[in-house]
Amino acid sequence: MKNNAAQSSEPKITDAPRAQKRSRPVQVADQIKHWVVERDLRKGDKLPNEAAMIAQFGVSKGTVREAMRILEAQGLIVTKTGPGGGSAVGEVSKERAISLLGNYFYFKNLSLSDIYQLRKLLEPELVANLAGTLDEETLTELRSMAHQHPEPAKTPEEEKQQHISSLVFHARLADAAENELMGFVISFMARILSDLTVYHRLYAAPNKELWERGRRHQIDLVDALEKGERSRARDIMMSHMEGAERMMNVQEMRITRQFMTE
Amino acid sequence: MKNNAAQSSEPKITDAPRAQKRSRPVQVADQIKHWVVERDLRKGDKLPNEAAMIAQFGVSKGTVREAMRILEAQGLIVTKTGPGGGSAVGEVSKERAISLLGNYFYFKNLSLSDIYQLRKLLEPELVANLAGTLDEETLTELRSMAHQHPEPAKTPEEEKQQHISSLVFHARLADAAENELMGFVISFMARILSDLTVYHRLYAAPNKELWERGRRHQIDLVDALEKGERSRARDIMMSHMEGAERMMNVQEMRITRQFMTE
C-alpha cells in the first residue's frame, strides 16, 4: 500500500514536450511536493519552516515564500503564523477543486445541453446507488429541503431562489455519493448552473405547474431513496432531468464567473 | 453576450462561511482576477507590469510577485521576462486542469469500480456522439493506433505498453468530443488509470485471448465510427468497458502520484 517513489519515467497520456525553464520558486515548490509524497505525509503533517527551507534549498526568503504561495494556491498546504505555526499539508477542499476546474472551463464554451447530457447520464445513476443507503439524518435533511418551498414562487426573485434551492438539493445528493468521482462531477455541474442562474436570468418565469412538478419530484425521490427503490428513484430523477432541461431554453452560455475563487 | 460584472452577492452552492482573513498577496491576486474578468480579457491580453501593479495596489514588489505566482500556479497567467514581456492572460491547459484535479483526488480513495462505473456510463455515450462526425484525419489516426500492436504481448513490459496505448486511444477519442465536459472527465479517468498502470502492476499477465478481444474492439469501433453507426459504436464500447473492468481485478487503489505537476 505504500507508494514507491516514482522514477523519472513520467507517464503522460498526451506526450507533452515539457522541458521548459522553470523559475526558482516553481522548482522549489516541485521539490517540496516530491518531499511530501516521498514521506507519504498526510493532512495535518507539518513542513519545515521558512528558515529551514531557506537553508535547505539555498534560496532567499522571497523565493521560498513564492513557492509556498504556489502550493497554497493549489490547495496543497495551509500556513499559519505564530509559535507552532508554519506550513502544513492540507487536503484540497472540494470547493477549491471546483474553483480550479471552473477556471479551465471559463475559457471553453460549454452549452447547457452539454451539461444536461451529463446530468441525464449521471444523476439517475447516482440516486439508484443511493437508494436504501442513506442514514436517517441525511434523509431528514433532504426531506426538509424538498418541503422548503410550500408555495409556488410569486416573483422572479423567488423563482430564482427556488431554482437555487433545487440545485443545492442535487449538490447534497452528490455529497452523499459513495463514488466520489461521480459526486464531484455532479457537484461541479450544480455549481456551474448555480452561477449561471444568478448571473443570467436563466430560470423560467414563475409557473405554478412547473413548481408543482419539481416539488413532487423531490418529495417522491426522497421517498424512493428511503424505501430503497432503486429503479423508481432512477426514473424520477430521469424525468426530473428531462423536465429541467426543457425548462431552461437551450441556449449557448458562457461560464461567466470572476474566476471562481475558493 | 457580454458579462455583466458581478456584484458582491457571491453564489455558493455550499453556503461556505467564508470570511477569513486573506493575506495581501491573495487579495491582490483576487483583485487581478476581478480586473481580468471585468474587462473580459482573453488569452494573450497583457496585464500591467510589476511596477504598475506596485503603484496600483500600493504594495511592495514581493507581494505583487507572490500574487502573480498564485495566478500562475492556477494556470491563469503566463509571464515572460525582457522588453515586451510581463504577464499575460493564459488559457488554462487541459493538462494543468487534470493535474490540479488530480491533487484533489490524491487524498481520496477512489476505487477502480468507481472509475469503471463512470466509464461505462460515459464512454459508450461518447462514441455514440462521435459516430459519423470524425474527419478522415482523425479516423486515420485512430485506425493506426488500433493496429499499433499486431502481436500479442510477450512480456509483462509489452503488456503494460499495450495497456497504456489503449488508454491513449481512449484519450484521443475524448479529445474529439463535442461535449468538452464529458471529454474532460474521460481524459481525466484515462490519466488516472495510466498512472496506476505505470506505478502499480495493474495489468493482467499476457493473455492472447484478451489481446485479441481488445484489438478487435478498437478496430471494430473505428469502423463503426466511420460508418456513423451510433448504436453499434455504443455497444462495442460497452462491451469493451465490461471486459476491461473484469480484467482489472477489482481492488482498492490509491492515486499514487507525485502531486501531478503540470
Added chain:
DNA sequence: TAAGATTTGTTCGTATGTATC
C-alpha cells in the same frame, strides 16, 4: 492582562538575468 517568544507577513534597496531593438 501583559510581556516575551516564535513564526509568518511585508517592505525596501540593490543587483542580476533575459529578451528586444
Added chain:
DNA sequence: GGATACATACGAACAAATCTT
C-alpha cells in the same frame, strides 16, 4: 554590441499574528 525594459533573486529590517507564561 550596447541600450532598454522587463522580470528574477537576494538580504536585511521591521510588522503582525499567535502561542505561552
